[in-house]
Each structure stands twice: as C-alpha cells, then as structure tokens.
Amino acid sequence: MLETVTAHHDADGTPLDPHTAAVEVLNVIRPTVAVAWFLTFAGHALHRWPEHRKLLADGDAAYARAFAHEVRRFYPFAPFVGGIAAADLYWQGQDIPVGSMVLLDLYGQNHDPQLWPKPYIFDPRRFVGREPGRDELVPQGGGDPATNHRCPGEDVTLTVLETLVPRLAALHYDVPEQDLSIPLRRIPTAPRSGFLMNPRLY
Numbered sequence: 001m002l003e004t005v006t007a008h009h010d011a012d013g014t015p016l017d018p019h020t021a022a023v024e025v026l027n028v029i030r031p032t033v034a035v036a037w038f039l040t041f042a043g044h045a046l047h048r049w050p051e052h053r054k055l056l057a058d059g060d061a062a063y064a065r066a067f068a069h070e071v072r073r074f075y076p077f078a079p080f081v082g083g084i085a086a087a088d089l090y091w092q093g094q095d096i097p098v099g100s101m102v103l104l105d106l107y108g109q110n111h112d113p114q115l116w117p118k119p120y121i122f123d124p125r126r127f128v129g130r131e132p133g134r135d136e137l138v139p140q141g142g143g144d145p146a147t148n149h150r151c152p153g154e155d156v157t158l159t160v161l162e163t164l165v166p167r168l169a170a171l172h173y174d175v176p177e178q179d180l181s182i183p184l185r186r187i188p189t190a191p192r193s194g195f196l197m198n199p200r201l202y
C-alpha cells in the first residue's frame with residue numbers, strides 16, 4: 001500500500017506524504033461507497049414499487065432524474081449535519097450562544113409534511129419537470145456547498161443515480177427471500193440484508 005501511495009504526486013511533481021495520499025484515497029472511496037448506498041436504496045424502491053420500472057427502462061430521462069431526487073428524499077441516509085455557532089446568534093426566536101452545537105435534521109426536513117405532501121409515500125412525480133429548491137431538498141446537507149455544510153458532490157451523485165437507475169430498471173433479475181427492513185437506529189442505515197439480486201441469464 002505504501003508503495004502505491006508514494007507513487008502519487010502533487011501537481012508540481014512533489015510526492016505526497018503518506019497521510020495526505022491516504023486521505024486522497026479515502027476521498028475517492030468514501031463517496032463511491034456513499035453513491036452505491038443510494039443505488040441499493042434505488043434497487044429497494046424498484047422492488048417495492050415496480051410500477052416505476054417501465055418508464056425508467058424506456059429511457060424517460062426526466063423521470064430518471066425525478067426518481068433519483070425521490071430516492072435521496074425518501075430514504076434515510078445522512079441523518080443530520082452539525083456545526084458550532086461561531087458567534088452569538090438569534091434565529092427564529094431562539095438564542096444560540098457562541099460555541100453551541102447546532103444540528104440540521106436532514107431526514108426531518110425531507111419528510112416535513114409542510115414541504116412534502118404525504119412525505120412517507122415514495123412518489124418521483126414530486127420532481128418531474130422541476131428541480132427542488134436549494135433549501136427545500138437537503139439529503140446531502142444544507143445551504144451553499146461553498147460556505148456551508150453541504151456536499152459539493154451532489155451533482156455527481158445525481159448524475160450517477162440517473163445514469164444507473166434506468167439500467168437497473170431494465171435488468172432481468174429475481175429477488176430472493178431476504179430481510180429488506182431498514183433499521184432507523186443505525187447511522188448510516190441500509191436494508192438489513194443489503195439488496196440481494198439474482199440476475200436472470202436468459
């Protein structure tokens with residue numbers, strides 16, 4: 001591993017120190033695993049509500065994007081993001097003294113009935129023909145990614161999902177007996193058995 005690591009170089013050709021190189025490797029692995037997690041949820045949704053498969057498999061691009069947004073809204077993944085108040089604040093009737101930890105409840109906002117009618121119904125049509133507002137859908141953090149606790153990889157995540165979900169929908173596979181319940185006591189969470197598929201080879 002160390003040999004691989006020392007083979008990496010900065011833009012100016014200086015070898016990266018092992019710590020920085022290891023962080024860079026993790027920076028590639030961590031988001032790749034995170035997107036695979038959402039793709040598992042997408043497989044779960046296609047299995048639970050197979051009525052979405054035809055539109056996706058037929059190549060309806062707007063529906064694929066809407067489906068990707070709805071997977072990110074509906075399923076529990078990043079539960080909250082946190083920050084420490086850098087100064088005394090007064091916000092929406094609440095005193096927040098410097099040094100307090102403030103959490104943004106991502107799952108709560110993504111299931112707030114005032115923003116999302118029938119929030120526990122999986123319905124990609126919420127997003128057909130419209131992009132959600134910045135402060136509306138927050139599965140990957142809130143605010144502006146340049147300055148706040150929001151993921152800068154959101155566009156990449158969406159592109160990967162809207163590319164792979166139609167392919168998943170077009171695959172022929174069987175779903176063996178397994179435990180597809182999703183525990184809400186785990187962070188991050190996933191179906192208890194993962195999502196096992198047996199491809200059909202005919």
Ligand code: HEM
Binds near residue numbers: 034
């Ligand atoms: C399932 C997919 C993903 C989820 C749920 C997710 C979630 C998040 C969240 C909530 C944060 C903010 C943490 C905070 O500031 O408190 C974050 C940061 C970050 N994400 Fe993602 N992410 C995902 C995929 C990706 C992808 C695909 C990339 C890159 C292509 C990426 C790159 C980053 C980076 C670089 C940061 C750190 C930003 C900073 O500290 O300024 N993420 N992610």
